[in-house]
Amino acid sequence: MSSVQPFHLAIPVHNLAECRTFYRDVLACEEGRSSDHWVDFNFFGHQLVIHYKPKEDTKDVHTNAVDGKDVPVPHFGVVLAWNDFQSFSDRLKQKDIEFVIEPYIRFEGLVGEQATMFFFDPAGNALEFKAFKDMSQLFAK
Numbered sequence: 367m368s369s370v371q372p373f374h375l376a377i378p379v380h381n382l383a384e385c386r387t388f389y390r391d392v393l394a395c396e397e398g399r400s401s402d403h404w405v406d407f408n409f410f411g412h413q414l415v416i417h418y419k420p421k422e423d424t425k426d427v428h429t430n431a432v433d434g435k436d437v438p439v440p441h442f443g444v445v446l447a448w449n450d451f452q453s454f455s456d457r458l459k460q461k462d463i464e465f466v467i468e469p470y471i472r473f474e475g476l477v478g479e480q481a482t483m484f485f486f487d488p489a490g491n492a493l494e495f496k497a498f499k500d501m502s503q504l505f506a507k
Contacts, residue, residue: 374413375442376404379489380421388488389416392461410444416489427492433472438484441492445504451481451497458485466492477506 379385386405389395395407395414406415429436446454455469469483482496498504 378419438492
């Protein structure tokens with residue numbers, strides 16, 4: 367892969383104002399175009415659009431076990447530079463983010479060693495941010 371193209375992801379949110387504040391002020395994503403029903407953001411160089419959708423009654427969160435932790439599925443996020451992961455996770459802690467999986471090192475000393483953390487946005491969308499000690503192992507088997 368010679369260059370990475372930005373992805374576009376649209377996700378549902380039941381409170382547009384609360385989620386707009388979260389992505390803009392907590393995650394520090396620059397706001398782009400918007401309407402009364404959606405807002406787009408520069409999500410670490412990618413286009414993320416939050417779309418209003420009425421709240422559903424379901425609280426079901428599916429998880430899969432990874433490295434002894436219950437990883438929420440579905441989830442999305444960004445692979446950060448190793449040196450940026452700690453400062454980003456520290457900033458989230460200062461903003462009182464409630465982590466589903468606290469920042470830690472997964473597969474320590476093994477192929478694919480990575481820092482990772484999981485949390486939910488105000489609408490219940492699961493996010494994972496991670497960083498690889500060796501980026502060449504991003505797709506290593």
